Amino acid sequence: MCSLFIKYLCTKYLNPIINDMKISHIEHLGIAVQSIEESLPFFKDVLGLECYATEVVEDQKVKTAFLKCGEVKLELLEPTSPESTIQKWLDKGNKGVHHVAFCIEDGVANALAEVSEKGVRLIDEKPRKGAENLNIAFLHPKSTCGILTELCEH
Numbered sequence: 001m002c003s004l005f006i007k008y009l010c011t012k013y014l015n016p017i018i019n020d021m022k023i024s025h026i027e028h029l030g031i032a033v034q035s036i037e038e039s040l041p042f043f044k045d046v047l048g049l050e051c052y053a054t055e056v057v058e059d060q061k062v063k064t065a066f067l068k069c070g071e072v073k074l075e076l077l078e079p080t081s082p083e084s085t086i087q088k089w090l091d092k093g094n095k096g097v098h099h100v101a102f103c104i105e106d107g108v109a110n111a112l113a114e115v116s117e118k119g120v121r122l123i124d125e126k127p128r129k130g131a132e133n134l135n136i137a138f139l140h141p142k143s144t145c146g147i148l149t150e151l152c153e154h
């Protein structure tokens with residue numbers, strides 16, 4: 001009990017990076033689809049959301065389509081190669097929400113250092129460029145309650 005309390009005090013007062021990360025909002029939900037063309041009618045004609053941009057992200061082997069839903073975006077992700085992580089995920093029988101992206105106010109690099117310090121497994125050790133030229137980094141779903149988590153900044 002006493003050692004737990006000491007550990008708590010050390011963590012709270014001696015660790016300078018604890019709880020520094022600030023999330024402003026959910027930036028987007030990544031939604032995996034086999035075909036953007038076949039999926040868009042649901043989002044456009046049923047939900048009434050507008051697709052305002054499409055983009056191919058070569059290094060992720062995906063084509064993306066963005067729809068705005070209030071402050072949050074939906075990012076439809078279509079694999080462009082059998083080697084795409086999205087194709088592999090779909091091939092395992094998954095579909096729908098693939099990841100949640102949080103907008104970080106004070107830098108993805110700082111946030112990565114902080115969450116790593118807290119024991120979270122990183123997929124990306126440092127920020128890289130994603131769709132819409134955002135700085136992004138992924139956290140492994142095994143240490144994020146099963147939710148593939150993306151941190152991003154504008």
Ligand code: CMX
Binds near residue numbers: 057060062148
């Ligand atoms: N959500 C939740 N869990 C997931 C997942 C997801 N989207 N993708 C994989 N997992 C789980 C699997 O279910 C598996 O769990 P079990 O071991 O219990 O079966 C585990 O993670 C490992 O998965 P895997 O199928 O063996 O696949 P890999 O380890 O090869 O890759 C991951 C998994 C998350 C590391 C990889 O998909 C990745 O690096 N993702 C980040 C990049 C990405 O998703 N890019 C596409 C979007 C690009 C963009 O938005 O621009």
